[in-house]
Amino acid sequence: MTKKKSETAELKLSAVLDLNEASTLHGKLMELRGKDLALDASGVERVGAQCVQVLIAGSRAWEEDKKAFVFNKVSDVFSKTLQLIGVNIDHLLAKEIQQ
Helix, strand or coil: CCCCCEEEEEEECCCCHHHHHHHHHHHHHHHHHCCEEEEEEECCCCCHHHHHHHHHHHHHHHHHHHCEEEEECCCCCCCHHHHHCCCCCHHHHHHHHHC
């Protein structure tokens, strides 16, 4: 029996990641758990701490599952907001966008 290659799921984050979006984001992540995950934050215009917490928890869950959790694209707003609140996601950025 051959083992199926792990499928990479893609998730485009909403433009507004605020308190109202946090539970929705959590639900989306839980649906994708167990798969490698590529996140697209290129359209993010506003980020709240609650969604950042959900994303950090997600990255840790994926790490425990030994699955990939990577940001393929990030907006300037997304990266600057994370920097302002003291969250470093450099280790989660795709090699193509690391500076």
